[in-house]
Amino acid sequence: MRSDTLIVEDVMLLLLDDERGTPAGAGTLHYILGGAMLVELALRGRIETDDTSRPGVNGAKVLAVGDGPLPDPLLQAAYDKIARRPQGVQTVLLTIGAGLWKPVTERLVERGLVRSERKRVLGVFRTTTWPAEDTRHEAELRHAIHAALEGGESPDARTAAVIALLSSSGTLPALRPALAWSAEVSARAKKFENGDWGAAAVSTAMTRHAAAITASSAAVSITVITTIT
Template sequence: MTDDSIHPQRTRTLITEDLLLVLFQPDSGTIAGENTLFYVLAGGALTDLAQRGHATIEDAGIRGTRIHAAGDPPEDELLRPMWDYISQRPRGVQTVLAASGPTLREPVLDRLVERGDLRRQKRRVLGLFPSTALVDGGSGRRAELVAGMRAALVDGEEPSERIAALTALVSASGSLPVLHREIPWSSATATRAKNLEQGDWAAEAAAAAVTRTMIAVIANSLIAGAVVANR
């Protein structure tokens, strides 16, 4: 039901796009975790690069984990700037996230609107001042993604690669409790989410194993970034 089975025509949808969609809060029209959103979206983009064979990880000993560009440049223009950046030379994860994240919010949001997952609705504040609000577009994609996350975290189902990565990134961002009305928050939920952050999910295919490893590295960086941003 989850991942590529959600609207088969969208098999190339980025994890980055689904990440922003899940963080969108329909009741308020806001996006959870705005203060660290650029880190989180960059983590999604780096996951997309790894999943598609455009980025690899190197354990550089005392220099820490380094991110290398791999393969040909990505066709998706949203991922190309990050690939160009790491193709210059291997980079630390935090460096990649900080350099690539700040420009991602608007183009990712534009894609969600273009696909109909979200809508921009014009309103007037106090009946006078024009403003634009985000509302659910009615595509059903967000609800299906959240249902997949809930099945993994609450019902104990084995998640697909996409749902595992998505859940791990949302958890590492610190925003999972914000979804408590849709994904009941408990100690068991928190434990399962933490396991996914650490790459504890099925990864039989080689590509899935690469994604799992990258997610574990990114999750640690997101947690560290969130601590700094919230001081």
């Protein structure tokens, strides 16, 4: 499996329909991608949550920690936004997730994982889609997810994070090939969503906590948006 992609790239790749090139959960994409960045920063030890603050509507506050530059410009940009001042997790999800789909899809195109296709709808409206190009990395991601949810295998922290984010966003059923849904598979997905990663992140309690609050905040926001629309 590739080791040079960010979690946000893997999540976006899985959300994109291989043939149509459109993302699942498009209406709440900013929360999903923002959550992926938040968990990546937690895995790298660059954010913490303020457990002494009252969660409230906006969630626990996210704090930037650590010194030195990050190895990726997308991560650095997200970190810099968080470092300006402590903010609630839902605000952070919007702040770092808004518009993130564009640079992420551009990176997937540059990596040769998807291709960019511009079309006209009804001969008037221009639209861009990103159908699959090289599916090998995506197939490995899907295999790891299936192994964890259907086979009960213990995944690495990155795979656990991807499962948590897809589960919280409600897009896990959009995976193709589809998961063989059962009570056991549903229960395992919910555990990942709640931050119960087992042996996958023994030394990253902060990451599990960040994933849990990200998932719960995204789920609440998605529910509100769905209700409104």
